[in-house]
Amino acid sequence: MNPIRKKRLYLIGMMVAGIGVAAWLALNAFDENLMFFFSPSEIAEGKAPTGHPFRVGGLVSNNSVKRKPDGLTTAFDVTDNAETVTVEYTGILPDLFREGQGIVALGQLNESGIFVASEVLAKHDENYMPPEVADSLKTAHDEGVNEMQQQVSVQ
Template sequence: MVVIGLLVLGMGLATALILRAFNENLMYFYSTSEVSAGKAPTARDFRIGGLVVQDSLQRQADSLTVQFVLTDLKQQVTVRYTGILPDLFREGQGIVANGQLGADGVFVAREVLAKHDENYMPPEVAASLKHKPDESLTRSAP
């Protein structure tokens, strides 16, 4: 009986912890509009998601630091990142960055993840289509 009680308690605890982590991360990222509107936290890390604006990628010479502009087709935010970018990173691609918004309005990222859409097709089909931007990154705030 005690064993069962402990098991249920243990499981309840695990679930509670998971749900807590869950709740904090329920919205996995803020959109660039939300960040521009000041809805994102100021003093701590958060995640920003958006599309990399075409021709906005700038690489600093002699370092791994890059700067690019993120958009949700409504508002833009500049992101700076030092490190290796994921394979799928390119202009026009969706990304999610983890970091802090600086006082100068530039988002300094500690981590950049690529977000891909739910479409699967061979290269020739993609080339013949006009590639639509990932709509889930440009959805208005719920």
């Protein structure tokens, strides 16, 4: 084989390998930063990954906020009016956080099924609710209404 062709082939091979490595690094970084949203109902069904970060959203259940003795750790329940998930957060909660408030928490499930949040976001306006939370609440409400209608028709 001609030395010039050999050199070109080597160069083309190195460029293909470099592009392949760059694509792999980009896809790997994308996968690590990908964060899905799950409602409490989806978490109860087992659709949420364990050990991989994701978002959960819903309303903070009434009388569920419990502060731990260390002063920074707070446990509370998040519901979509069908299922409830316990969330544990260590840090300072947003000023707008309260019971009955819509929130989105970022974190991951631990082995015991408790969602350990690394960040808690509270809605900032009485008219605003994240679209994912609004959809999951509407779906849970619709499912609850259908179940009630089925129970009434059976009786």
